[in-house]
Amino acid sequence: MSVLGRKRGTTVLRPLSPEHPDDETFDGLLILRPEGRLFFVNAQYVAERIKALVTQYQPRVVALDMSRVPDIEYSALQALTEGIERTTGRGVVVWLVGLNPGVLDVVRRAGLEERLGRERMLFNASAALERFQALHRQRRSPPAAPPCAGLLWPRAMQAKWSPQPESSTAGRRRSGVARSESSTGGIAWTQ
Numbered sequence: 001m002s003v004l005g006r007k008r009g010t011t012v013l014r015p016l017s018p019e020h021p022d023d024e025t026f027d028g029l030l031i032l033r034p035e036g037r038l039f040f041v042n043a044q045y046v047a048e049r050i051k052a053l054v055t056q057y058q059p060r061v062v063a064l065d066m067s068r069v070p071d072i073e074y075s076a077l078q079a080l081t082e083g084i085e086r087t088t089g090r091g092v093v094v095w096l097v098g099l100n101p102g103v104l105d106v107v108r109r110a111g112l113e114e115r116l117g118r119e120r121m122l123f124n125a126s127a128a129l130e131r132f133q134a135l136h137r138q139r140r141s142p143p144a145a146p147p148c149a150g151l152l153w154p155r156a157m158q159a160k161w162s163p164q165p166e167s168s169t170a171g172r173r174r175s176g177v178a179r180s181e182s183s184t185g186g187i188a189w190t191q
Contacts (some may be wrong), residue, residue, distance in 0.1 A: 001049045003057075004031040004065065004125060013125050029132045030059035031097075031125055035068040043076035047083045054087060062087060063128035067098030077110050084116070095131075098124045 002015035005023035013031065016023055032053060034046050054062060066072075072080070084094045096116065099107060107113050113121060122128045 001046065001053070002033045002035070003053060004033055006129065011126060013129070026129065026132060028060040028136070029063065029129070030054065030057045030061070031063045031065055031128065033065040033068055033125070037071045037073075038069055038076035038080070039071075039073035040075040043073075043079040046076070047079045050083055051086075054090075054092060059092060061093045061095060061132055063095045063097045063122070063125060063132070065097045065125040065128070066103055067100070067124065069103055070100055072103045072106050074106065074110065077106055077112065081110070081112055081115075084112075093120070095120045095122055095128055097122045097128045 003025075004013045005016045005020075005025045006013050007020065008022050008024055014020070014023065015033070016025070030053065032050060036042075038046060050062070050064070087094050094116075096107065096112075099121070104113075107121075122131060
């Protein structure tokens with residue numbers, strides 16, 4: 001099981017190692033790459049290793065790069081599915097990445113693709129990194145503008161609809177207007 005990082009200044013993803021101490025990792029994203037056939041003999045070991053790495057790195061997203069897994073036995077897929085459910089239950093999102101055709105077929109027949117959703121199954125580890133960065137940028141973008149932003153209103157009305165500075169308290173009130181933040185970073189304005 002390898003933890004992947006990106007060679008600084010490139011798009012090359014490779015296993016983290018002492019020989020490459022300057023490789024980039026991304027806060028909140030853990031890219032794991034199991035290698036070889038997954039079957040009943042090694043399924044428990046792989047599941048325990050994933051659990052240990054998730055505990056060590058504390059990511060928000062685990063991208064499980066399956067590109068080096070040529071085959072997965074049904075019992076190993078069941079162990080993987082149970083591990084995904086436990087990890088998701090702890091608030092960590094799991095993406096399956098780089099599934100080979102045979103492995104993808106087993107995942108589909110077992111119904112895991114339907115349970116995960118297509119948005120959590122990605123073409124390769126680079127696509128997973130790009131998606132994570134896009135989601136991260138989206139979370140950090142400025143909040144949505146209030147209704148009718150940009151209109152020239154009397155000063156009293158502009159003050160009434162002006163967003164408050166960011167704070168840890170959602171749902172603040174000002175001049176009879178409630179402001180609440182959604183988990184996607186948007187702001188809902190109600191009067």
